[in-house]
Amino acid sequence: MMTLLFTNVNAQDPIKIMLYGDSLMAGYGLPQKDNLASELSREIKSNDSTISFINASISGNTSKNGLSRVDWSLGDNPNIVILCLGANDMLRGLDPSLTKNNLDSIINKFINNNAIIILAGMQSPESMGPKFKKEFDAIYPDLSAQYNLIFMPFLLEGVALEKELLQADFKHPNAKGIRVMADNLNPYILQAIDQL
Numbered sequence: 001m002m003t004l005l006f007t008n009v010n011a012q013d014p015i016k017i018m019l020y021g022d023s024l025m026a027g028y029g030l031p032q033k034d035n036l037a038s039e040l041s042r043e044i045k046s047n048d049s050t051i052s053f054i055n056a057s058i059s060g061n062t063s064k065n066g067l068s069r070v071d072w073s074l075g076d077n078p079n080i081v082i083l084c085l086g087a088n089d090m091l092r093g094l095d096p097s098l099t100k101n102n103l104d105s106i107i108n109k110f111i112n113n114n115a116i117i118i119l120a121g122m123q124s125p126e127s128m129g130p131k132f133k134k135e136f137d138a139i140y141p142d143l144s145a146q147y148n149l150i151f152m153p154f155l156l157e158g159v160a161l162e163k164e165l166l167q168a169d170f171k172h173p174n175a176k177g178i179r180v181m182a183d184n185l186n187p188y189i190l191q192a193i194d195q196l
Contacts, residue, residue, distance in 0.1 A: 015051045015193060018078035020066065020106075021085055021120075023059035024155060027178070029167050034175040039182040044189065051193075054078060062088045063102035070106050074113045080192045081110045082185065084120035084155045086139065090128065096135040103139065107147055116192045119144050120155040120185075150195075152188050155181065 019025045019037050027035025037055035044051050056073045058065070066085040083106065089099040110117055121140030124133040144151035156173070158180050159165045165177035173181060 013050075015080065015196065016054060016076060016078045017051060017080045017082065017189065017192075018054040018073065018076060018115075019057050020070075020073065020081050020083050020110075021057040021155075022061040022066075022088055023057075023172060024087060025082070025084055026055065026057035026059045028059045028172045029169075030175060030178065034178055036178055036181055036185075039178050040185065040189070043182055043186060060088060061085060062092070062094070063099045063106070064089075067102045067105050070109050074109060077113065078110075078115050079196055080118065080189070081115045082118045082120060082189075083107070083110070084122065086136070087122045090122060090124050090136055093128065093132070096132065096139055099136070100139045100143065103143055104146075107143060107149070111147065116150070116195050117147070118150045118152060118185075118188045118192055120152040120188075122156075123154055123160075150188050150191050152185065157184055 017040075025036050027037075032038060035055060037053040041053045054076055056076070058069075063085045083103070085103060085106070086099045089096075107117060107119070119140055122136075124136040126133060128136070140153070141151065143149070154160075159173050159177040162177070163170065165173060165180060167174050
């Protein structure tokens with residue numbers, strides 16, 4: 001069934017899917033073979049070989065860091081961008097309006113470069129306070145609606161707070177957690193490919 005989605009794509013011109021985020025997508029604490037790009041590549045390539053994944057995620061990045069390097073990443077001309085930044089902003093208690101402005105600018109740059117964006121959301125824990133949580137959690141659905149993006153409400157759905165899917169720090173996914181993330185992302189990736 002998957003191959004039907006790719007019939008309009010030139011086999012010599014592979015679809016480039018860029019992961020643009022922080023440690024959650026970079027594969028912090030994991031060998032290269034277990035990071036999200038590698039897992040997605042295994043899952044998708046078993047069905048189609050015209051797709052390549054670019055891991056442009058950097059551990060520790062805030063949305064401001066992501067904005068400062070986005071022009072360099074545009075050089076790869078990704079067809080699809082999976083964007084998930086803001087977790088480190090949240091952990092530092094940065095003003096959610098700054099995070100939103102940075103993500104807005106990143107989104108604009110990728111859109112102007114003709115990329116389809118999958119925006120993967122993050123969520124603040126209750127411990128950050130109700131006002132912060134409300135403002136932070138609203139960033140992703142608001143931007144998704146504003147730009148009509150493909151929206152994955154929470155990148156760590158089914159992984160956050162599940163000890164058997166997390167590394168010892170209880171923040172970063174282990175290899176099993178990465179597989180859950182990849183499975184969760186697959187429908188959004190297929191939706192993006194269908195729009196090419």
